[in-house]
Amino acid sequence: MLTIHHLRIGRSIFTVWLLEELGAEYNLKEYLRDPVTMRAGDDLKEIHPLGKSPVIEDGDFVLSESGAITSYLLEKYDTDMNLSPARSDLQAWARYSQWLHYSEASVFAPLLINMLLMRESTPSPLLSGFSQAEITLHLDHIAQQLGENEFILGDKISGADFGISYAVAMAQRLGQLENHPTLQAYIGRNMARPAFQAALGRAVE
């Protein structure tokens, strides 16, 4: 059976949520961060050399990177393609891919810089200015794409919503959603879904 290696607290709860949406059977192995450094311990490195989460194991096959894991899980379990467009509709598929990869490739870095700066007694004005401008840019972009829709690609949940939800949830944690009521509503709706609640039942965030 597939195993997900879940590190508290972080993005892997969003992969557990995906597994629940897919109705997949899985084992969950939980890891804790070092309370001082907040980094993962060496135990995760026994699974994958980077020692980061999420990582999945499917038999002998080990896969890291939340976006790649989403693609793998959809290929394996979403055989009716409810959560992604068919490749035959090339532009719809490319647009979906863009939103699938955008959260990790572009949105996450300024959020991480912002989080680290909050731990500094004298944050660098250069980094603060850069990260705040980038966060605003990306949150505005996500909000514009979302519009009045329920999900990032319209009225249907897709594989892209899991990574985007993680980025939006992290922005919320960092106090960045004040000017974005639609993003607050988006993350609230997604976290209230039965599958997300089931994920929380299996794993603590």
Ligand SMILES: N[C@@H](CCC(=O)N[C@@H](CS)C(=O)NCC(=O)O)C(=O)O
């Ligand atoms: N780009 C990777 C990032 C993985 C990552 O950095 N995960 C964090 C948890 S949210 C982690 O394992 N951090 C522990 C550490 O770096 O020590 C992905 O999308 O999976």
